[in-house]
Amino acid sequence: MATSPNPTRNDFEALLNESLGGAEGGFEGRVVKGTVTAIENDFAMIDVGLKSEGRVALREFSMPGQKADLNVGDEVEVYVDRVENMNGEAVLSRDRARREAAWDKLEGEFAAGNRVDGVIFGRVKGGFTVDLGGAVAFLPGSQVDVRPVRDVGPLMDIAQPFQILKMDRRRGNIVVSRRAILEETRAEQRSGLIQNLTEGQIIEGVVKNITDYGAFVDLGGIDGLLHVTDISYKRINHPSEMINIGDTVKVQIVRINRDTQRISLGMKQLESDPWEGAVAKYPVGARLHGAVTNITEYGAFIELEAGIEGLVHVSEMSWTKK
Template identity: 35%
Template sequence: MEEKATQVSGASPTPETFSMEEALQEAEARLERRVRPGQILMGKVVLVGSEGVAVDVGAKTEGIIPFNQLTEKPLTEEELKGLLKPGDPVRVQVLRVDPETGQILLSRKKVEATEHWDRLQELYEKGEPVTVTVKERVKGGVVADLDGVQAFIPASQLDLRRTPNLEAYVGQEILAKIIEFHRKKGRVLLSRRAVLEEEQKRAKEAFFQSLSPGQVVEGVVVEVTDFGAFVNLGPVDGLVHRSEITWGRFGHPREVLHKGQRVRAQVVSVDPAKERVNLSIKALIPDPWTTVAEKYPVGSRIRGKVVGLTPFGAFVEVEPGLEGLIHISELSWTKRPKHPSEVVKEGDEVEAVVLRLDPAERRLSLGLKQTQPDPWQLLTEKYPPGTVVQGRITGITDFGIFVELEPGMEGLVHVSELDHTRVENPAALFKKGAEVEVVVLHIDPVEQRISLSRKRLLPPPPPREEERPRRAKGKEARAKKRPTPRREERREYEYGAVAEYNLYDASAVPAASASVKLGDLYGDLLASLGLEEEKPG
């Protein structure tokens, strides 16, 4: 318990004037007063000597503060001598009283420590931050001086992210918060991170209040992942999803963005509760589909890079964010690929023609074969109906055989055009890869179909006996001589083409290709003269 030892005027260092009666009373009080170890007293510096500081504490004798009990601070002897001067008020604690001599040993350091701990406990209870000086690096963190008290700061509490270089903090003054306090154990634990988090929280609240969708912000890319990139905007990091990075195609966001890159982006959405900000970089870049109709009208030629292959076609990047599809049927006039990779490869630079365009649906249809002349249009001029050609059998089916006229261009010889007699099984008469001579019946360049015939090049079979014409008599003979109009014959084939017999020109068939028996000639001559012998009944 602290006791009043002397009366010192707060307004002036000059002592008050006492009357004789007051002086006698004070002397008696000094004689009667006893000081005990552990007492905290208020005194006044009388003298600063070579051994310590003499302090009047209101007892019979003056107390002495040794220099090593003046303060907890590591000061030199000269600094200690200048710490107090005569007349300064000072709070001290009684360490020991010599009963024989009455000498009193005092300590200012213990009172100072008690005051520090009281103040630290108050700061800890209020949660107020304190300014400390980092003194040295130790295992697991650093030691800081907190008004003469050694406090420990763990490495995890020095910053928002763990810092490997703790030496950089030595000698710095930092603001920290007391997170653990044990007075009896003399242990104080500090956290700079707690202060930074509170500052960050206030900064985030202010930042989110100033942020709104559509706003343009700038930041630095701090991380690139499979699903996008994080951009530091100051208090928070915003996410640019991979779909919002660019209009163009890419495999991984690292192909477009890299760590440390400064970017501009537009705010898409803000969620202060979850502290999320969604950004878009491509929102600040014009959408290529808005001008595609003007830049690439139907019929125009474009150059692009094959960026993707699927079973139904190839995707070509015309410009970043603008891709067109070459359907597998538009890759070649003559080839019928099973997969687009048979014609183009990913990464190829190709030229194509714009076939169809739908900006609303973001669809662009391209054609590769349209950059070359259509061989089917030339085929009709090269092989008019009646042209005899030699070709290789490329396929055999139940309804006929396919014969290749030119590479990739095949015609069908329907089963009805294979021979004058009915062919039940084409595979029994023909082999794939064999050469065969056929005549062109019809070419459809639009449907890309060719109708061929083999039997038109074969000699007609001899008429059977029951089919030989009888000698006509009377009206029957006259009626037979009347010409009958030739009926145009048309046959529908499974291949889909129509063979028009009246288009066939017999003169186009070489004479050497036909062989007629002599008996057949005489039979025809007698029939034409009506002299055919009647068969015996």
């Protein structure tokens, strides 16, 4: 830049701005490349081309749970917060540089709906903090796993995929989910497993949950419903009368709905139907002994054998009593 023989204050300001990258596009507020000139105690001295170097804490160059891998002469990117502080040093930040770069990348991944890699490194109220390559995201407790997790320790400080649910750069807010990844993976596994199953197939599974209407059986990565009416031919009031959580049971696949990925199971189908041959075994007019299983206003149900009951109507109980 040419100057007059007697430079004015404006000439000097123009030269200064030029040395710092221009009046509007100066160093401040930008991510620039610098060189590590020295490592002293817990700080690295970085030269970014200003009249003075800046100090950056070594911890800013390390990932959560890891040590900084930094040597003299390395070229690094840092964010220039201020060209000079009260001590005459440049105020630099490696964290801010990583955060700015991470946000640019994450916005692209979020728009494309892609997964991102991150590391759970801390606990906060209602969830956990995740480092996404420089940007810090919030992982709600409900989004850690498909089931409640009592101990998150084994999941911390290791790289794993996450799905971005929401992000707002202006507020610096990112919400991620690990559960969405697991559910997607399980859905893929379920589709693959269902393709290998057929109706009528006999398979072993483990009872994982019991409800009033039946039990859910894990068939090796996919669950099937064993309805209470398909557990036994005899009358039972609750599935726990026949099975318990953790039991290994042999079941038959009764029905598969590949559209909804639902599987209906049966246990009684593995036994012979007691009603086969019942007409010959219990002819009309025969006198039999049985156990009362249920009493209603209109009569009583009598069990002749497991799976076969008969109704004694209230009008058939006595000739004299009403």
